[in-house]
Amino acid sequence: MRIAIIGGGPAGLMAAACLGGAAGVFERGGRPGRKLLLSGGGQCNITHSGGVGDFLPCYGGNGRFLKAALYAFPPEALLGFFRGRGLDFIVREDGKIFPKTLNSASVLEALLKAVRAADFHTSTKVTALRGVSGGFAIETAKETELEKKPLAEKKVYRADKVILAAGGRSCPHTGSDGSGFALAQSLGHTIRWPKPALCGILSPGFESLAGNSFRHTGVAVFRSENGGGGAGRLVLRGEGDLLFTHRGVSGPVILNLSRYIERGDTLAVNFLHPRNPEGFLQAFSAVVKKEPRKTAGTLLAAYSLTRALEDFILARASIPRSKTCATLTRAETRELARQLVRFPAPVAATEDFHSAMTTAGGVSLDEVNPKTMESRIVPGLYFAGEILDIDGDEGGYNLQAAFSTGYLAAQSLAL
Numbered sequence: 001m002r003i004a005i006i007g008g009g010p011a012g013l014m015a016a017a018c019l020g021g022a023a024g025v026f027e028r029g030g031r032p033g034r035k036l037l038l039s040g041g042g043q044c045n046i047t048h049s050g051g052v053g054d055f056l057p058c059y060g061g062n063g064r065f066l067k068a069a070l071y072a073f074p075p076e077a078l079l080g081f082f083r084g085r086g087l088d089f090i091v092r093e094d095g096k097i098f099p100k101t102l103n104s105a106s107v108l109e110a111l112l113k114a115v116r117a118a119d120f121h122t123s124t125k126v127t128a129l130r131g132v133s134g135g136f137a138i139e140t141a142k143e144t145e146l147e148k149k150p151l152a153e154k155k156v157y158r159a160d161k162v163i164l165a166a167g168g169r170s171c172p173h174t175g176s177d178g179s180g181f182a183l184a185q186s187l188g189h190t191i192r193w194p195k196p197a198l199c200g201i202l203s204p205g206f207e208s209l210a211g212n213s214f215r216h217t218g219v220a221v222f223r224s225e226n227g228g229g230g231a232g233r234l235v236l237r238g239e240g241d242l243l244f245t246h247r248g249v250s251g252p253v254i255l256n257l258s259r260y261i262e263r264g265d266t267l268a269v270n271f272l273h274p275r276n277p278e279g280f281l282q283a284f285s286a287v288v289k290k291e292p293r294k295t296a297g298t299l300l301a302a303y304s305l306t307r308a309l310e311d312f313i314l315a316r317a318s319i320p321r322s323k324t325c326a327t328l329t330r331a332e333t334r335e336l337a338r339q340l341v342r343f344p345a346p347v348a349a350t351e352d353f354h355s356a357m358t359t360a361g362g363v364s365l366d367e368v369n370p371k372t373m374e375s376r377i378v379p380g381l382y383f384a385g386e387i388l389d390i391d392g393d394e395g396g397y398n399l400q401a402a403f404s405t406g407y408l409a410a411q412s413l414a415l
């Protein structure tokens, strides 16, 4: 075959749709696009409103790499591609774009209709990839139920060129378990340490707050050099909605910070964002002085948080709800204020790849030409999608990156 695409996810399928009969696809799952089906809670947040300039800052420090791919296939072109195949879209108030069907299966169906691949090998895992004279040898084995049964029916194919779009390590039960990294590595590529991203944080002790969510919080991440003790230095900040879970904290602000958060960090949550914590400490002390008859409970209730959080804060500060402002000590006043604007949440770990929506890390971007997606190490080898060291914020940025890089790899190959 002329071109082999390894991986039948959004990146590989978009490349296949662009390459028509010139390409064959290898997908280890019984059917392609299983992660796409899970996306957006089954509704598929396919992309986000805004232009390329708005997208680039949403990929951590690596957004620049995507510039050519996003210009080659920007959000409007992606929506146009699907509109041409019968889908329509809604733009939510927060800018997230979904198919009008609110059903990711309709996106996958439209995408598969566009794929006219010469061969489509499902339940076929690529187990090795070797450079041979004038192309590649692709070793495969039949795989049923994703490694629950032994690999069988080994076969070797030949291709002139290869697009490696085997995903990262997030949600491995959908097929992307990191085997694409091993294939890239076997051809000499460096893999930047893969880490779960777009995931919650494990932080025990907040079980009584599970289900409580807060709009527009500010979150600061502190890290101590020796990995424990002390306040640590501020390493980054984020803002957005926050949700307590049975295992710790999650919600958009945490998901977007998760690519940077490490075990041993401490999060400081400002429930009154954008109020400045320093200024608030003073203002809060002034209120306590001015309202001696107010109880600690009524004092906290004025900030429109949840009753569960008020109770949690009071218990944490060992202050009875009925205690009056007149009897609050200075230290107690400061502690209450601190809990409102610098609520500490120690990080035991990030959630693992099973719950992560994407992978931070992957094939080193230094080794890939961003204008073509071709390897700088192995001519004829191209990359697309989550396998690259690119991960976006939540909001449709990851699917857009997968589609745009798949499109650009295919266009470059077709030239």
Ligand SMILES: Cc1cc2nc3c(=O)[nH]c(=O)nc-3n(C[C@H](O)[C@H](O)[C@H](O)COP(=O)(O)OP(=O)(O)OC[C@H]3O[C@@H](n4cnc5c(N)ncnc54)[C@H](O)[C@@H]3O)c2cc1C
Pocket (backbone or CB within 6 Å): 006, 007, 008, 009, 010, 011, 012, 026, 027, 028, 029, 032, 033, 034, 035, 036, 038, 039, 040, 041, 044, 045, 046, 047, 124, 125, 126, 127, 165, 166, 167, 168, 170, 171, 174, 175, 176, 177, 178, 179, 180, 356, 357, 358, 384, 385, 386, 387, 395, 396, 397, 398, 399, 400, 402
């Ligand atoms: C629960 C969840 C919800 C998400 N929601 C959204 C959302 O709403 N919006 C958004 O933008 N992003 C979302 N994402 C992220 C998005 O789904 C991914 O960024 C995207 O699927 C990456 O596409 P990909 O084609 O690079 O990789 P994948 O979708 O992982 O596809 C890779 C494919 O390669 C196959 N494969 C792997 N190794 C081999 C091999 N050795 N041989 C043959 N085949 C192989 C796999 O089986 C898989 O089908 C979500 C992710 C998850 C897990």
